[in-house]
Amino acid sequence: MTTIRAIRGMNDILPDESSYWQYLESAVAAVLTSYGYGEIRLPLVEQTALFRRSIGEVTDIVEKEMYSFDDRNGESLTLRPEGTAGCVRAAIQNGLLGTPQRLWYSGPMFRYERPQKGRQRQFHQVGAEAFGIATPDIDAELILMTARLWRVLGIADHVQLQLNSIGSSAARQAYREALVNYLSGHREALDEDSQRRLQSNPLRILDSKHPGTRDVLANAPVLTDYLDAESREDFARLCELLQAASVSYVVNPRLVRGLDYYNKTVFEWVTDKLGAQGTVCAGGRYDGLVAQLGGKPCPGIGFALGKERLVLMLEALALAPPAAASADIYVVNAGAAAETAAFAALETVRDALPALRIVQHAGGGSFRSQLKKADKSGARWALIWGEDEVAAGTVTVKSLREQGLQESLPVADLAGYLAHHSSP
């Protein structure tokens, strides 16, 4: 019989690792909440058309990476490959866009990709989106939030902010023509992938890794020179605001986005700690997306951060809190009568001290073997019930962290004793 395995690229997160995730998630929630962002919980499954219309028909995500399937009624559905589209859909559908909105969400996304370091088929993002504000102050706010998060997590020294403006769609169109024009003249010097992208997605050639292609790009026209006046001004203002808040950044004129809906501000936080998948957080403005999805025109901007990648960084830098012991108290009980007495007494203790983590030994075994497990659990105290205790109506409390500390007391006094001794 063949054993069933998890789907490739869809990983289990085991208890040892989940402490990092909880640490990350609580930090993220605290920072976003402190800026007034409200959590929105979205479905994992949406109509396929939502992603086709937002992400762009010719991106790899839509062309070959979506988990799409027909529902029982024949409608084509897709496991969400990213969060913005669903968030925009929900904001429109629920009438949230009459006033500015600050929203965030967290959860799994799905793309059929070849797994590698920092890239899974089921991966997890936190996203934040701000709607209804066209001015660059909100751009700055979002970036400040992420910068604060890195400080809270302790990774600020290991990430770098890259910034660019990709302008209005008209400006981008003009630039695109100029770029294609220039690159076509050096076609033979480009790598195979970039030659193909000359047709499909010329702007993506800008972040090609091929040395030959990068040489050609050195003299290519620069997007900045094609920007419309408003994009130029907004970008300058954003830079001012970031400087005022002491957030350092690097303007990268070749920074572009993979998804079609972006315009004006785009940004990316990158690290050299993760190998090839060095982008830890990325986002930008998408002023046309709401209208594109059928809502009344409404500007928007947002970012997404990759939780796996941040967890990898926390692990690499040993930054998460030390793994906590799994128990405060481990209960040793030998024999049926002792087991009965322990069950009865412990429920009373749990009522009185709900925060106490009490692990009751299960499965039998000698006192010796049970004490071994008590020690391994990391608990500070062992409670011991055996024939002697049952006969006397007592329980033995033994310190596992201090030499020779052990005493017996009436079961009725147990909760009070623990309340007194187990507080930190």
Next chain:
RNA sequence: GUGGCCGUAGCUCACGUGGUAGAGCACCGGAUUGUGGCUCCGGAGGUAGCGGGUUCGAGACCCGUCGGCCACCCCA
């Protein structure tokens, strides 16, 4: 979708050019008939990913397949 490297005990890995499996850690028991950590003794656990081939003989060599990692692509 493409490429490189790799699949031996629960984990990390040994097993010079083929002679039919081993260590450390973890686990279980004992030394201590009701007391953990240290130490010592013992034990259990593997159809060497799977299938085929070469060979007297394959964990080792060859082919296929599945899986993993990393990179390309793409992207958070």
